[in-house]
Amino acid sequence: MASIFQRLTRPFTSSTMQFAPGQSAASAMNVPEGAQKCTIAAGCFWGVEHMYRKDFGKKGLLDARVGYIGGDSKNPSYRAVCSGTSGHAEALQVVFDPQQVSYRTLIEYFYRMHDPTTANRQGPDTGSQYRSGIFYHSDEQKSVAEEVTKQANEKWYKGKIVTEVLPAGEWWDAEKYHQLYLDHNPGGYECPSHFLRTFPPLS
DSSP: OOOOOHHGGGGTTTTTSSSSSHHHOOOOOOOOOTEEEEEEEEESSSHHHHHHHHHHHTTTTTEEEEEESOSSSSSSSHHHHTTTTTTTEEEEEEEEOOSSOHHHHHHHHHHSSSOSSTTTTTTTTGGGGGGGGESSSSHHHHHHHHHHHHHHHTSSSSSOOOOOOEEOOOEEEOHHHHHHTHHHHTTTTOOOOOOOOOOOOOO
C-alpha cells in the first residue's frame, strides 16, 4: 500500500498535471434506456471506484466515474477540492442495470465498504471532501437511501452514522488520471477504511 505522502504528491507531478480541469475528463457516460445512476461519496474515490468495479463489474455495473459533487464552484480541479475550499466531495457515480442489481444492493454495499460514522474523515484522510454521502437521482432513490440508512444505523452502527442523504446536484468528472486509478497504478494508495464489513442482513 502506498503511503499518505504518495497519495498527496502523485496527482500533482508533472506527468499528471498536464491535464487542465476542463480538458481532462473523459467523455460523458452513456446511460442506456432503463439504466440508472447511483452517486455516493465514501472518502478517497480511487478505492471506492476500484471496489465497486471489482464486485459489480459483471453484476449490473455498466460504467463508473469518479468526480466531484456537492460544492459551490464550477468545474473544480482536484487541487481545489483537496484544499477544502470548493465544498465538493470526492465521489463515485455508477450507471447500473436495475434488472441485474438493485439500487438498494448498491447502497447496502456502500455502508459495508466504508466507515460512515466519521464526519469529514475517512481513515487517515481528513477534510470535508472525504465526507460520507448519498446523492439520490429520484424520489424512489431517496426513499431507498433513507430506509437503508435508518436500518444500517440501527442494526450495524449503533446510531453513529453521519452520512448525508441529499439530492444529486451538478456532477463534475474528475481529471482523466483519476479514472481507473488503481488499475493504472497497482499498489497505489487505498484508504485503510475501505474494506467489506461482515454484517447480518438488514432485511
